[in-house]
Amino acid sequence: MNTLVWIVLPYLCLAVFVAGHVWRWRHDQFGWTTHTSQLLESRLLRLGSPLFHLGAFGVIGGHAMGLLVPASVTERIGISEHVYHLTAVWGGTVTGLMLVVGLVLLIARRLVSGRVRRVTTTMDKVLYVALAAMVALGMTATVGTNLLGDGYDYRESVAVWFRGIFWFQPHTELMTGAPLVYQLHAIGGFLFLALWPFTRLVHVWSAPLAYLWRPYVVYRSRRGAPPAAQPTPAAVRDDARHPVSSGR
Numbered sequence: 660m661n662t663l664v665w666i667v668l669p670y671l672c673l674a675v676f677v678a679g680h681v682w683r684w685r686h687d688q689f690g691w692t693t694h695t696s697q698l699l700e701s702r703l704l705r706l707g708s709p710l711f712h713l714g715a716f717g718v719i720g721g722h723a724m725g726l727l728v729p730a731s732v733t734e735r736i737g738i739s740e741h742v743y744h745l746t747a748v749w750g751g752t753v754t755g756l757m758l759v760v761g762l763v764l765l766i767a768r769r770l771v772s773g774r775v776r777r778v779t780t781t782m783d784k785v786l787y788v789a790l791a792a793m794v795a796l797g798m799t800a801t802v803g804t805n806l807l808g809d810g811y812d813y814r815e816s817v818a819v820w821f822r823g824i825f826w827f828q829p830h831t832e833l834m835t836g837a838p839l840v841y842q843l844h845a846i847g848g849f850l851f852l853a854l855w856p857f858t859r860l861v862h863v864w865s866a867p868l869a870y871l872w873r874p875y876v877v878y879r880s881r882r883g884a885p886p887a888a889q890p891t892p893a894a895v896r897d898d899a900r901h902p903v904s905s906g907r
Contacts, residue, residue, distance in 0.1 A: 661832075714757030755802070766787055785858075786854070789851055789854055813837070
């Protein structure tokens with residue numbers, strides 16, 4: 660059972676994540692979009708979307724730091740475990756609360772606005788349920804266990820197991836001894852990756868980064884009558900070859 664949950668399931672979800680994106684790009688490029696509903700309702704979206712995205716960026720950055728960077732590396736560059744723990748807990752709490760508020764506003768928008776509710780697909784509903792479950796488990800681990808509880812050093816267990824997956828050396832015993840909320844959060848995270856290619860989340864891979872270096876578009880006002888159209892070189896050449904004879 661441990662092999663199925665902590666080895667087979669992660670690799671299966673990663674395979675679906677990669678193959679699902681390839682399939683989606685080849686068969687549903689027109690659906691590769693955010694499916695924005697801004698024109699249908701903008702008041703709640705204007706507040707909820709920035710909070711959700713900023714909170715998500717912070718949470719993803721915190722997960723990357725905690726799971727991918729070993730404790731020995733942070734200690735080597737002068738960050739003690741105590742300082743790291745305080746930064747991770749309080750940073751995770753703040754960004755997590757931003758994510759929670761933003762997600763609640765976005766879900767409420769789907770419920771209270773009839774026009775937005777009518778364009779909400781079944782996959783959108785599945786996505787919001789999965790996001791809510793992931794956020795609830797994450798906040799329970801951050802606030803309930805590490806901020807208000809006795810704390811748990813996931814960098815010596817969950818993080819080591821997670822990195823071992825990519826080195827093809829996952830240590831299942833590290834996860835069997837982790838608290839239940841961390842186990843559920845890890846399983847939910849990989850299931851969420853498997854769901855990702857089939858939702859609107861694929862739009863994150865199409866971020867308009869080219870806008871950062873593309874030249875500015877300059878607009879100039881036109882005053883007065885527009886200038887007369889100038890003849891093209893071809894028209895001038897044809898007129899020279901075939902002059903119009905003057906009538907008597």
